[in-house]
């Protein structure tokens with residue numbers, strides 16, 4: 001039986017992968033932060049060399065896009081988790097001959113292409129978070145030419161707060177709901193990624209960069225309208241601009257990911273319906 005080490009299993013994506021992999025034939029190792037501090041170089045090395053997994057899936061990371069744009073302490077954390085850890089995992093997985101998968105982001109692109117990005121497009125991040133994600137990709141591939149970087153975007157799924165659960169709660173409350181129209185991307189269901197990993201990626205073991213998202217790109221306002229349609233509250237969702245939010249980090253205007261390597265996963269609206277029916 002193959003041994004899979006899943007890092008970040010308490011997060012949005014990691015928890016979905018854990019849910020899908022637990023009943024599979026893989027032996028799954030899911031150390032949480034109390035068992036394995038991922039900022040500790042020695043703990044990570046010892047854990048991996050003690051357990052000798054066949055596959056390492058890294059869902060851990062620093063994702064506070066606005067905080068790390070300006071605060072030095074947060075930038076150090078982002079660098080440690082998004083870049084240094086990925087570099088270390090790439091080296092260790094190569095050393096023990098384990099297949100290494102880590103996750104990248106649509107925020108490696110500047111959003112100025114005006115249409116969907118494919119894997120061979122040249123990244124040009126416009127915020128600090130995106131820069132760390134790009135540095136991670138470079139480190140992963142430089143240190144392990146069999147590593148796989150899965151770029152994905154706009155995740156929603158069970159077990160953790162996310163855009164869908166938060167809009168859903170707001171729709172049920174008396175508070176007004178306002179969402180931006182000037183950022184377009186691909187909402188993606190964490191359980192769809194998890195199933196793709198289990199059924200396809202671990203069978204075929206591709207390497208390099210791969211874009212993996214649900215189909216049917218929308219802007220955030222359209223995404224919120226799709227949630228409202230299913231929640232059927234009849235509540236209005238105000239359309240606003242990113243400038244109204246005064247966020248610290250700039251986001252790409254259009255960071256749609258499509259793939260020159262694989263077919264897109266199903267329309268996000270089908271996944272959204274499943275998620276809302278089963279989990280909200």
Ligand SMILES: NC(=O)c1ccc[n+]([C@@H]2O[C@H](COP(=O)([O-])OP(=O)(O)OC[C@H]3O[C@@H](n4cnc5c(N)ncnc54)[C@H](OP(=O)(O)O)[C@@H]3O)[C@@H](O)[C@H]2O)c1
Nearest residue numbers: 008009010011012013033038060061103105152153154155
């Ligand atoms: N969310 C999105 O929309 C999105 C979009 C594009 C790409 N991605 C990428 O997808 C991956 C997963 O994202 P996510 O949204 O699932 O992340 P998340 O929910 O923020 O989860 C991060 C995970 O990392 C763990 N972690 C953080 N610091 C740690 C430390 N020092 N020691 C041990 N564990 C630590 C967290 O543990 P605790 O629970 O203990 O904090 C958690 O399990 C990331 O690479 C992210 O860049 C996400």
